[in-house]
Amino acid sequence: xxxxxxxxxxxxxxxxxxVSQALIMYTGDVALTVDADAVARTIDSxxxxxxxxxxxxxxxxxxxxxxxVPSQRFREGIQKIEKLGAVTSSNVTAExxxxxxxxxxxxxxxxxxxxxxxxxxxxxxGTMADMLTVERELERVAKEMDVLSGRLRFLKEHTAFSxxxxxxxxxxxxxx
Numbered sequence: 189x190x191x192x193x194x195x196x197x198x199x200x201x202x203x204x205x206x207v208s209q210a211l212i213m214y215t216g217d218v219a220l221t222v223d224a225d226a227v228a229r230t231i232d233s234x235x236x237x238x239x240x241x242x243x244x245x246x247x248x249x250x251x252x253x254x255x256x257v258p259s260q261r262f263r264e265g266i267q268k269i270e271k272l273g274a275v276t277s278s279n280v281t282a283e284x285x286x287x288x289x290x291x292x293x294x295x296x297x298x299x300x301x302x303x304x305x306x307x308x309x310x311x312x313x314g315t316m317a318d319m320l321t322v323e324r325e326l327e328r329v330a331k332e333m334d335v336l337s338g339r340l341r342f343l344k345e346h347t348a349f350s351x352x353x354x355x356x357x358x359x360x361x362x363x364x
Contacts, residue, residue, distance in 0.1 A: 211286045211343065214262045214350035220273030224358035227251060230272050234354050237268040243349065251356045256349040269354055276357070289343050296336045303329050 222230045231253045235245050241264050243257035257265035262280075270278065306326045313319040 210284055211289050211347040212259060213283045213285055213343075213346045214259055214280060215283075216262070216266055216280045216350065216352040217277070217355070218266065218269060218275065218279075218352065219277040219355045219357065220270075221276055221357045221359050222273040224361060226273075227356050227358055230356055231354075233272050234269050237272070238265055238352070240268065241265045246351060251358075252353065253356075254351060254353045256351055259347055259350045262350045262352075266352060269352065273356065274359075285343050285347060289340065289347075292336050292340050292343070296333060296340070299329055299333045299336065303333070 220230065227250070231248055231251075234253045234255060235248075238244060238255035238257050241257050241261040243255050243261075243265060246254040246256045248254065255265075255269075266278070266280070303326065306322055306329065310319060310322045310326065313322055
């Protein structure tokens with residue numbers, strides 16, 4: 189089947205494949221020392237390195253740049269960036285969110301089933317009081333579904349792309 193083709197449960201094969209693998213959120217911090225006149229140029233080079241592995245700029249200041257790189261190429265991206273100056277520190281954290289993701293998916297499916305049952309109750313409600321009670325419960329379920337859907341989107345985004353923050357320090361100029 190072509191990439192993105194939908195399966196019987198409505199998810200794409202790509203989505204199913206990614207969920208069956210571990211979902212890891214990587215965050216990296218690198219501190220580099222560069223020549224004083226090379227800070228701006230190095231920031232551009234960091235962005236270029238991120239783009240070369242499929243990433244993009246996430247933000248920048250005068251001496252700091254944040255880039256997002258595809259998680260599958262995180263190691264390659266950080267290695268390219270560390271070659272741009274003298275590394276004074278490098279830290280990477282990895283958080284496995286696979287169980288949280290799968291739990292949220294199951295909870296969302298359960299809420300969809302609950303919503304369907306509530307809609308059936310609403311159709312059979314005999315009194316106005318019963319209708320209002322069921323509608324309030326439907327509203328609560330809908331809000332909870334929205335929260336879970338948002339969390340799933342967040343986890344997909346943050347496991348697909350990892351954030352790398354690079355802080356640059358200018359080398360002290362030698363005194364005569």
